[in-house]
Amino acid sequence: MTAQRDTIAQRPVEELLVTLTELTEEPLDEPLLVRALTHRSYSYENGGVPHNERMELLGDSVLGLVVTDHLFRTHGDLSEGELAKLRAAVVNMHALAEVSRTIDLGHFVRLGKGEEGTGGREKESILADTLEAVIGCTYLSSPHPRGFDAAGRLVHALLGPVMRRSATLGAALDWKTSLQEVAAKIGEGVVRYHVEASGPDHEKVFAATVVVDGVERGSGSGRTKKVAEQQAAEGAYQLLAAQLEQS
DSSP: OHHHHHHHOSSOHHHHHHHHHHHHSSOOOHHHHHHHTBOHHHHHHTTTOOOSHHHHHHHHHHHHHHHHHHHHHHOTTSOHHHHHHHHHHHSSHHHHHHHHHHTTGGGGOBOOHHHHHTTGGGOHHHHHHHHHHHHHHHHHHSOTTHHHHHHHHHHHHHHHHHHHHHHHHTTTSOHHHHHHHHHHHTTOOOEEEEEEEESOGGGOEEEEEEEETTEEEEEEEESSHHHHHHHHHHHHHHHHHHHHHHO
16 A cells, blocks of 8 residues: 555655645645645546545635736736736646646645656646645635635745736737747747647647747647647746746
8 A cells, every 4th residue: 555655646745734834824634635636537546535626626716816806906007808818827727837846746646547657747737727726725724714815825925926927027918929028038039930730621720839049938739820829829938937037
């Protein structure tokens, strides 16, 4: 049994519990945290033990409210549409996966053997979903309003830099425009897109890569060329914006 547990999570949950308690300033419910870290692939391979998808849904709502409240109070001059686009720059898979890595969240996720074997710990979708579940766990671990306040502190601690970066650089108003702006700021102004289409005409899928000064920086896919390019630009923007913030 011990050997099997070593394959499903690379680090003990107690380590993450210490980190989260420091960030939230509230004790977290350890069994709830274990559930928040349990991917459905592990549940499927282990008799249907509870997984994190319900908690992920709750965390997504809490995350959205905290971020929207912050943007609403900070940017009184922006319209509804502009606020929505700024929120999308923060509450998206790439940004959530990025901040998940700052606390090594992937090492704590309980995965099934199949998902483990395909690199699940580094998949952006799994990292982002797990972070939302952890936010949901934080909300549930203390009675209201302490739980919401603790979740808010966690969101600000992890995503505060992303919120500041997005507001400064105008992200998500248009990912391609935002990428061009941040590339210019760091002296890498040449941005090119390469798009390939595959599949029959009625089910065509477009795959895009974006190259900045000769280096591939992002990729995306979608049912239209525009969607694929915007997704690729979003990934490249997050990468270059993080570099700019560190410089």
